[in-house]
Amino acid sequence: xxxxxxxxxxxxxxxxxxxxxxxxxxxxxxxxxxxxxxxxxxxxxxxxxxxxxxxxxxxxxxxxxxxxxxxxxxxxxxxxxxxxxxxxxxxxxxxxxxxxxxxxxxxxxxxxxxxxxxxxxxxxxxxxxxxxxxxxxxxxxx
Numbered sequence: 001x002x003x004x005x006x007x008x009x010x011x012x013x014x015x016x017x018x019x020x021x022x023x024x025x026x027x028x029x030x031x032x033x034x035x036x037x038x039x040x041x042x043x044x045x046x047x048x049x050x051x052x053x054x055x056x057x058x059x060x061x062x063x064x065x066x067x068x069x070x071x072x073x074x075x076x077x078x079x080x081x082x083x084x085x086x087x088x089x090x091x092x093x094x095x096x097x098x099x100x101x102x103x104x105x106x107x108x109x110x111x112x113x114x115x116x117x118x119x120x121x122x123x124x125x126x127x128x129x130x131x132x133x134x135x136x137x138x139x140x141x142x
Contacts, residue, residue, distance in 0.1 A: 006052040006060060009108035010142075011116070013076065013095060015045040016135070018120035019127045022089060025082040027075035028062045033083040045120065047076070048113070051097070057105060059097055072098040078127045091129035093118065104139050112139035 025033035079089030
């Protein structure tokens with residue numbers, strides 16, 4: 001599929017209730033931490049990034065990771081993977097994007113931002129990791 005068949009849209013991942021003081025970052029294709037940040041008082045962490053969407057829909061971009069013919073997701077790196085060598089955690093959150101509905105995609109193409117919210121703390125009180133289900137997904141204005 002050529003880039004001419006793809007449209008750039010904007011995604012936002014919001015991590016609510018992150019563990020305070022734990023570094024989080026986006027993961028780029030080269031696996032380097034990107035835009036690292038940590039919550040200082042329990043505030044949400046927000047990561048904005050563009051992706052390309054083609055027919056199917058299929059997702060492409062520096063933060064988009066493939067798994068099989070359909071599944072696409074974004075990694076959020078945590079602790080040492082996010083660049084904090086002294087962290088006791090070496091984890092990643094896996095946030096699916098292949099399941100974003102056509103209605104949200106159409107609104108994003110029209111200029112909105114698809115915002116996916118996840119809970120950043122696991123049941124045991126440590127940073128959430130593995131595949132996280134969104135607690136909310138919506139389109140917001142720029």
